[in-house]
Amino acid sequence: MSLPRWSADEMEQAIATGDAVLVDLRADWCPQCGPQERVLERVLPTFDERVRFGSVDVEVNTTVVDDYHVKGLPTLLVFRDRRHHSTLAGFKRAPEVRQALEAVLQA
Amino acid sequence: MTTTSPPNPITLDILDEGDREAFIPYAPVGENLEHVPIHVRPELHYYIARMGFLPNTLKLYMHMPWAAEWLYKLNNAVMRDERNSLDEHFKYRLSLIASRDNECEYCTAHHVVTLKRRWNEADEDVQRTLRFEDAADEREEAAIAFVHQASLDAAGVTDEMRARLAQHYSPQEVMEIVLVVGFWKMYNTMHTAMAAPLEDPVIDYADWVNIQPAASIG
Numbered sequence: 001m002s003l004p005r006w007s008a009d010e011m012e013q014a015i016a017t018g019d020a021v022l023v024d025l026r027a028d029w030c031p032q033c034g035p036q037e038r039v040l041e042r043v044l045p046t047f048d049e050r051v052r053f054g055s056v057d058v059e060v061n062t063t064v065v066d067d068y069h070v071k072g073l074p075t076l077l078v079f080r081d082r083r084h085h086s087t088l089a090g091f092k093r094a095p096e097v098r099q100a101l102e103a104v105l106q107a
Numbered sequence: 108m109t110t111t112s113p114p115n116p117i118t119l120d121i122l123d124e125g126d127r128e129a130f131i132p133y134a135p136v137g138e139n140l141e142h143v144p145i146h147v148r149p150e151l152h153y154y155i156a157r158m159g160f161l162p163n164t165l166k167l168y169m170h171m172p173w174a175a176e177w178l179y180k181l182n183n184a185v186m187r188d189e190r191n192s193l194d195e196h197f198k199y200r201l202s203l204i205a206s207r208d209n210e211c212e213y214c215t216a217h218h219v220v221t222l223k224r225r226w227n228e229a230d231e232d233v234q235r236t237l238r239f240e241d242a243a244d245e246r247e248e249a250a251i252a253f254v255h256q257a258s259l260d261a262a263g264v265t266d267e268m269r270a271r272l273a274q275h276y277s278p279q280e281v282m283e284i285v286l287v288v289g290f291w292k293m294y295n296t297m298h299t300a301m302a303a304p305l306e307d308p309v310i311d312y313a314d315w316v317n318i319q320p321a322a323s324i325g
Contacts (some may be wrong), residue, residue, distance in 0.1 A: 031239055031320035035256050038263030072319075090319075092260060 001045050003037060006054035008061035012022075014052045020104050021079040022097075024055040025070055032091040036074040043097050051101055080104045112196060114225040122160040127304035133166035139310040144172050148181035159224060162217070164303045185283070185290045192280050196226050197247075199252045200236045201287050206318055207237055209257035211295035213303045216312035238321040250284050252324045257288045 006014070014021045028031040037055065044053050058065050058073065068077055068087065072086055076088040078100055085104045088096065090092055135142050140151055147169075155161050168175035186202070187195045199222055206214035222228040222236075235241040239255075242248040249271040256264050272281055305313055 029323050030257070031323045032259070035259045035263055036325075038256075038265070040258050042262060094262075100232060 001041050001048075001082070003040055003044075003055040006056050008056065008064050011054065011056050011061075011064070014054065015023060015082055017052065018081050020051045020101070021077075022051055022053040022101065023077040023079070025058050025068075025073060025075040025077065026055050026065060027057060027059045027073055029059075030073040033074045036076075036091050039092070039094050039097060043094050043101075046098070047101050047105075050105060059077060076100070078104050112226060115227065118156060118159045118224075120159065121155060122308045124160045124163060125307035125310070127306070129163060129167055129304055130302060131167070131170075133163065134169035134172075136161070136166055143169060144176075146174050147179075147236060149177045150176060153183075154179065157225075158217075158221070160306055160308050163306055164213070164271065164298055164301075167301065167303070181290065185286045190219060190281055192277065193283050195240055196222075197250075198283070198287050199226075200241075201250060201284065202291050203233070203236055203286055204244040204251060205254050205291040206295050207257040207318065208255055209292060209295035210316060211291075211299045212313055212316045214291065214295050215316040216305055216309040219312040219315050220309045233315075234318060237315070237318040239324045240322055242245070242324070248324055249275045253284060254288055255278075255320075255324060257285075258292065261288075 006023070011021075011023055013105060014023075022040075022044070024033075024037060026037065040041055040053070040055075044051070047053075059067055061063075063072065070089075072089060076092060076097070077084065078086045078088070083093065085107060086100055092100075092104065136151070137143065140148050143151055151161070151165060154165060165175070178256075186198050191198075203215065203218040203222065204219055209322060219233050222233050223230070232241070239251060241268065242251055249268075251267050253264065253272050256268060266293055276284065
């Protein structure tokens with residue numbers, strides 16, 4: 001399973017549904033972003049149909065960095081009920097991603 | 108960076124490791140290792156000579172000298188056995204990346220000091236390795252990319268990464284790199300889980316584990 005590439009608008013549309021959403025903020029130059037994407041590709045099928053997910057290239061969609069106070073890459077943003085629920089900054093291993101998604105689904 | 112330089116001679120100047128206590132008492136090793144089983148003593152002597160001090164973790168392992176002996180032998184086999192094809196300097200640079208990616212403060216600080224003391228690396232040289240800015244060629248890049256991914260998330264190593272490694276290295280060399288990853292994963296896990304206290308000669312490098320890559324690799 002590969003992550004859909006979203007524009008900033010597509011990201012906001014996903015958030016606007018009110019569903020649980022995970023956004024992977026990435027850039028081509030970021031050495032941890034490839035490994036992070038491979039973790040997500042393995043973890044996310046478990047959450048399919050419960051979580052919407054996509055990746056956003058911050059080099060193209062620069063407003064996202066300011067809007068969500070992003071300090072570095074990779075960064076994972078988690079949303080639910082149209083609200084920002086949590087931010088995972090830096091590379092996260094599979095258990096941490098699962099924990100964050102379980103938390104937002106139980107919120 | 109070329110990686111064929113021989114290490115500096117082992118030292119006879121033994122530094123004081125300091126007095127930071129671990130969460131359990133250290134095993135008594137004696138003033139001159141006299142409490143260490145005689146057949147394990149050469150391994151510890153070589154460790155001290157190589158590092159310049161007696162690492163605290165070795166004093167913890169010495170609660171089980173019958174197991175510690177094999178850890179020391181495995182360390183030598185993976186990192187510096189004369190039958191290895193890849194040189195020890197290159198393996199220490201890979202180990203530095205693995206230990207950083209495994210978030211092991213203790214091992215990362217040790218690797219930094221080892222690279223500085225045994226191969227005369229400046230702080231900037233070590234930082235360039237941590238930032239992925241010093242790969243000499245595609246061959247080194249293939250190894251660094253593999254070690255980085257395998258240490259962060261082994262299940263995320265792709266067929267492309269494995270193929271690239273096999274393209275640039277002999278089967279034995281591939282296994283040497285795989286063993287570097289696996290050996291440090293084991294040590295990193297144990298040392299982090301125990302919160303192994305850093306020793307005086309390496310304490311200044313405690314936060315180097317936080318130096319992240321600045322460039323994409325592979």
